[in-house]
Amino acid sequence: MTTAPLSRRDLDFLLYEWLDVTTLTGRKRFAEHSKETFDAVLDLSADMAVKHFAPHNKKADANEPHMLPDGSVEMIPEVAEALRVFGEAGLIAGQFDEALGGMQLPAVVARASLAWFQAANAGTSAYPFLTIGNANLLVAHGSQEQIDTYVRPMLEGRFFGTMCLSEPQAGSSLADITTRAVPRGDGTYRLTGTKMWISGGDHELTENIVHLVLAKVPGAPAGVKGISLFVVPKRLVNADGSTGERNDVTLVGLNHKMGNRGTTNTLLNFGDGTHTPGGEPGAVGYLVGEENKGLSYMFHMMNEARIGVGFVAISLGYAGYLQSVDYAATRTQGRAADDKDPTSAPVPINRHADVRRMLLAQKAYVEGALALGLYCAKLVDDQETAEGEAATRAGLLLDTLTPIVKSWPSQWCLEANSLAIQVHGGYGYTRDYDVEQFYRDNRLNPIHEGTHGIQGLDLLGRKVIMQGGAGLAVLAEAVGATIARAGSVGGPAAEYASQLGAVLDRVVATTGRLWGTGDPAVALANSSAYLEAFGHMVIAWMWLEQVLAADGRSGDFYEGKRAAARYFFRYELPKTGPQLDLLDSLDRTLLDVDPAWF
Amino acid sequence: MTTAPLSRRDLDFLLYEWLDVTTLTGRKRFAEHSKETFDAVLDLSADMAVKHFAPHNKKADANEPHMLPDGSVEMIPEVAEALRVFGEAGLIAGQFDEALGGMQLPAVVARASLAWFQAANAGTSAYPFLTIGNANLLVAHGSQEQIDTYVRPMLEGRFFGTMCLSEPQAGSSLADITTRAVPRGDGTYRLTGTKMWISGGDHELTENIVHLVLAKVPGAPAGVKGISLFVVPKRLVNADGSTGERNDVTLVGLNHKMGNRGTTNTLLNFGDGTHTPGGEPGAVGYLVGEENKGLSYMFHMMNEARIGVGFVAISLGYAGYLQSVDYAATRTQGRAADDKDPTSAPVPINRHADVRRMLLAQKAYVEGALALGLYCAKLVDDQETAEGEAATRAGLLLDTLTPIVKSWPSQWCLEANSLAIQVHGGYGYTRDYDVEQFYRDNRLNPIHEGTHGIQGLDLLGRKVIMQGGAGLAVLAEAVGATIARAGSVGGPAAEYASQLGAVLDRVVATTGRLWGTGDPAVALANSSAYLEAFGHMVIAWMWLEQVLAADGRSGDFYEGKRAAARYFFRYELPKTGPQLDLLDSLDRTLLDVDPAWF
Numbered sequence A, B: 001m002t003t004a005p006l007s008r009r010d011l012d013f014l015l016y017e018w019l020d021v022t023t024l025t026g027r028k029r030f031a032e033h034s035k036e037t038f039d040a041v042l043d044l045s046a047d048m049a050v051k052h053f054a055p056h057n058k059k060a061d062a063n064e065p066h067m068l069p070d071g072s073v074e075m076i077p078e079v080a081e082a083l084r085v086f087g088e089a090g091l092i093a094g095q096f097d098e099a100l101g102g103m104q105l106p107a108v109v110a111r112a113s114l115a116w117f118q119a120a121n122a123g124t125s126a127y128p129f130l131t132i133g134n135a136n137l138l139v140a141h142g143s144q145e146q147i148d149t150y151v152r153p154m155l156e157g158r159f160f161g162t163m164c165l166s167e168p169q170a171g172s173s174l175a176d177i178t179t180r181a182v183p184r185g186d187g188t189y190r191l192t193g194t195k196m197w198i199s200g201g202d203h204e205l206t207e208n209i210v211h212l213v214l215a216k217v218p219g220a221p222a223g224v225k226g227i228s229l230f231v232v233p234k235r236l237v238n239a240d241g242s243t244g245e246r247n248d249v250t251l252v253g254l255n256h257k258m259g260n261r262g263t264t265n266t267l268l269n270f271g272d273g274t275h276t277p278g279g280e281p282g283a284v285g286y287l288v289g290e291e292n293k294g295l296s297y298m299f300h301m302m303n304e305a306r307i308g309v310g311f312v313a314i315s316l317g318y319a320g321y322l323q324s325v326d327y328a329a330t331r332t333q334g335r336a337a338d339d340k341d342p343t344s345a346p347v348p349i350n351r352h353a354d355v356r357r358m359l360l361a362q363k364a365y366v367e368g369a370l371a372l373g374l375y376c377a378k379l380v381d382d383q384e385t386a387e388g389e390a391a392t393r394a395g396l397l398l399d400t401l402t403p404i405v406k407s408w409p410s411q412w413c414l415e416a417n418s419l420a421i422q423v424h425g426g427y428g429y430t431r432d433y434d435v436e437q438f439y440r441d442n443r444l445n446p447i448h449e450g451t452h453g454i455q456g457l458d459l460l461g462r463k464v465i466m467q468g469g470a471g472l473a474v475l476a477e478a479v480g481a482t483i484a485r486a487g488s489v490g491g492p493a494a495e496y497a498s499q500l501g502a503v504l505d506r507v508v509a510t511t512g513r514l515w516g517t518g519d520p521a522v523a524l525a526n527s528s529a530y531l532e533a534f535g536h537m538v539i540a541w542m543w544l545e546q547v548l549a550a551d552g553r554s555g556d557f558y559e560g561k562r563a564a565a566r567y568f569f570r571y572e573l574p575k576t577g578p579q580l581d582l583l584d585s586l587d588r589t590l591l592d593v594d595p596a597w598f
Helices: A008-018 A021-026 A035-062 A077-088 A107-120 A122-141 A144-155 A294-330 A353-385 A388-429 A435-442 A452-461 A463-489 A491-516 A520-524 A527-550 A556-584 B008-018 B021-026 B035-062 B077-088 B107-120 B122-141 B144-156 B294-330 B353-385 B388-429 B435-442 B452-461 B463-489 B491-515 B520-524 B527-549 B556-584
Strands: A159-164 A180-183 A188-199 A208-215 A228-233 A235-237 A243-246 A249-254 A265-270 A283-287 B159-164 B180-183 B188-199 B208-215 B228-233 B235-237 B243-246 B249-254 B265-270 B283-287
Touching: A008 A021, A008 A035, A008 A107, A008 A353, A008 A527, A008 A556, A021 A035, A021 A107, A021 A353, A035 A077, A035 A107, A035 A122, A035 A435, A077 A122, A107 A122, A107 A294, A107 A353, A122 A144, A122 A159, A122 A208, A122 A294, A144 A159, A144 A208, A144 A228, A159 A188, A159 A294, A188 A208, A188 A228, A208 A265, A208 A294, A228 A235, A228 A294, A294 A353, A294 A388, A294 A435, A353 A388, A353 A527, A353 A556, A353 B452, A353 B527, A388 A435, A388 A452, A388 A463, A388 A527, A452 A463, A452 A520, A452 A527, A452 B353, A463 A491, A463 A527, A491 A520, A491 A527, A491 A556, A527 A556, A527 B353, A556 B556, B008 B021, B008 B035, B008 B107, B008 B353, B008 B527, B008 B556, B021 B035, B021 B107, B021 B353, B035 B077, B035 B107, B035 B122, B035 B435, B077 B122, B107 B122, B107 B294, B107 B353, B122 B144, B122 B159, B122 B208, B122 B294, B144 B159, B144 B208, B144 B228, B159 B188, B159 B294, B188 B208, B188 B228, B208 B265, B208 B294, B228 B235, B228 B294, B294 B353, B294 B388, B294 B435, B353 B388, B353 B527, B353 B556, B388 B435, B388 B452, B388 B463, B388 B527, B452 B463, B452 B520, B452 B527, B463 B491, B463 B527, B491 B520, B491 B527, B491 B556, B527 B556
Parallel strands: A159 A208, B159 B208
Antiparallel strands: A180 A188, A188 A265, A188 A283, A208 A228, A228 A283, A235 A243, A249 A265, B180 B188, B188 B265, B188 B283, B208 B228, B228 B283, B235 B243, B249 B265
16 A cells, blocks of 8 residues: 555644644643644654554455464464554553553544554554543543553553443343343452454453453343443453453454454353353453443443544545545546547546546545544543533533444445445456455444444434433534634635525424424434434535635645535535435334335 | 345246236247246246355355466366356256257346346356357357357357456546457457456356457557457367367456455456467457447447346345345344333344335335346347337337446445345344345446446436437336326325426436537536436336336235335435436536546
8 A cells, every 4th residue: 555544634634724723732631732742643643554554454354363273363463563563652542641651642633643543454453442442431430440450551552452242132232231240249240141243352462351341230120221331351460460360251253254354353251161260160350330330331432432433434434535546646548528539648537527526525525524533532622621611512512423423434434435446447346456445344334333223313312302402402503603604704615504504404493393293213213314414414514614724725735625515515415405305204114114015 | 045035026026917028928039938938947047046056155255266377267166066057957048049059038037037146146147147148249240150159159058258348458448448450361360468357257167268359450440440349269169169279368367356256357368479379379369240340249248238237236136135134034132112111022123113224225226126127128128029119119218228227236236235234233244144245246336347437428428319319208208108107096106106207307307408508528527416316217117117016916015015115205216306406507516626636
């Protein structure tokens, strides 16, 4: 891969010219930082991603991890080496407190840094990112002892972390998990059960693996109200911090996937007696926080993971876009529509209108999605470090946008990857080029961390109606503020503002109409259409923001921003019309269908 | 794979209840046939596809063909065995004249038969289907000697055929091919050049391979007007029909693809001197028809191949749909939206509205596309066997619909495969299930036999304006006739008819508006949007036809047809609104963009 996986120019625009992230250094937590320290992290990330992550992306795909007869996992050695370099650079600890050995980077800068690795090699990058999410949860909800025992080694790269939610019979429905945790009276629990789809669930990359496991204690309430959260290390940790005997956590099998093959994805048994820690079967677990509050703690990690999934989707989309831009500039084929001379030289394919469509669409998708991803990451910073009301408002806006930042890139940056293949023609369908792998890797993202359908239910069934509609109100206010600014700028920005305002009004009205039915089944029947229309509105907002940030500036980069915005407003935003019409009609097609008719 | 790859019930409905194909037996060519002979072919096909093709579909994907050091191709033995059974059953010759050993089956029945094999195993099925297309071309344009020498052994399954158009530097642009054919004065030519993307271009499945090769003779006009067509066998054929010495055609390499791995796809050298037939280097070729008319002959095969690509896309979509229907009926997860009791039993996922959306969408896509595929196949029969004006009209309608029957299934049955993965959740992303392979296999179809963009240019730049707009007029007349019938039926059919009529009027008006510009660059700038809107209109027509064919009949099957039609008219057809708005605006975004802005 000679094409860069991500655009530093675009990151600079989004971080500095648009989001103005250097102002964050005025806050106490980030006071030691400056544009220079942010730039240094971004430079380091770009360099390391290109040197250590990108080169084995294809090899890891072609040589997926496999189980050896002794139950251990073998993978290509480049993965461990890349992660060693990554850990030694301190990037796992980037966002964490200095007291924990971290850099106290703003989330928005940390996300931009990590996006380089995700774009260069989604499979390898997953291990530290799961670890960061795990460590963040323990910092927020674990005891000091748990932080010292598990978080510190994770931030040093000695341990990696996982999240163990799903079971073979319970994927989207956590209410139905059956893993049991029995208290032993000594402060520990013993867990028994089976967890499915556990990414990074086993490997030999680190000396230990810290599983965060959802389970039910005997007598707990039915459903999600009876779920507790446990730390279950692969190997018990001795009092001096050294790694001790094997816990009763056993790798049953690796899932063999269409893409994202570099990341092990596992079926794990807890407490099947393969190992006998302390002389007894049963996986030793340590309660995080209080019993029966596990799901609320886990949501902390899940929301972060959802933004993270969005970033993987964005990064893969971006990498494919840049490769197809380069390909279209050098590959020659055919002639201009008005050139009827067969002896004239073929032109680069980026002269053809339909190839330009495929490039502009990709640009509109991946740059629009990256803007949203960074905007949400900055909301994380505001939620944690802004003053009073601003922090509350940021949290509410972030909650509302989380289903969008997860689902929209998963849908449209996957579509971008499909267009990247199409730009490459037959070559794009071969494994000699990278784009087919991006497409396979990216197809995971609408599935994990809450499927596309689950995000729709979360948005329409929870987020836009929470706190009496405050989530939707705060978003409408934010979009409205952009519209007002754009209106005063005039020109295309004012035109886009008017178009966006009309869609925003419709979304608000439609939301009211749906919930005005008083019938959740009818209101939620077309929640995926709602999610998609809402998502297009949000990305149109992101494009209007970018147009305003580019206002008055000239040159190819800014012209490109304006062209992509124009594409989004003319080709994409109008797609919301039929979706909102459908929602307004309270269509019952999906409710009325009898499964016997399929 | 225990789920059937295709639905015999649906085929019976489409062939007998809707298209009434038994009436074809009133024509001389099909006089020996009856519903019983058609049924026997369909029964045999279903049985053979399930027994001999489906079982090695996954194995062929996991063990793709590879080149041995001696330059030959090794593949799993099940492929040759399945194709032996297929050939022995006489199915390669199904549509051909009895005088050639064929069954004189109508194209519409032959396509339905072949769809079983495509749905069961797209990779293996490609070999005979390329062979059929090749043989059809030679029957139409070859000499009697060429027919006897090459077509007969192909119909017996002793030889397989290919089409060799593309070159590494010339994919979509055939004007730029550089393969040369030099006449030797003895009726033969010697060819030199390199052909790329040749499916079935080499293998050891048959004793010979018949390449149909586009090349230019010295002094030929520049561009497509100087292209001639040649038969170039892998091995020369002796006067007695036996296979003789090796021709100078050499396998340079196999392309390694994302999907469709069972079909070899090759880079071939013609005349590189690896072999010396008759003691000299140069690939021996035999001119088909006249010099410089090669492209028009090849279009015969290409148009057939385009319908064939549509059928592969349809079949893969259909197989995935049926698997996801079965999965959704047995997999349990979660509860109804209004069931707040966490102790109630989980329900099959086909009770959830969003899963129903994904199943209904797939049904609307694959059954709508299958209807169009069979409709077009029947047009082939009408073009060849109807009387006078009806034959001309069928040919014109078929020409107009060819870009749609190729592109629409390639886009939407691929989307169906994506939905089939989504219905399966994480399981669908694993190679333990079949749907991820269908998705990978199907991604080829928007690329080969004319990319999606090329189909848009063909439709808007050629088909709808040919003969003074006769292509569009005959389609409008056919759609109008359906609308008129539906109007008199009343109920939902009349509602759909009114909706479809409005879209048809818009498409006709938009076509006039685009060409009214007098500027081909502006007219064609958004030809992909035109293709997609036009395609949705055509599929809506196919659904209205099915609603009419189901009118007055009750039972799950017919209710399913009505539900899928309702889905298409409420969820899909409205998508054409923004596309036609865009076209009507004569948008110049794609023309105005400067490639430096990407």
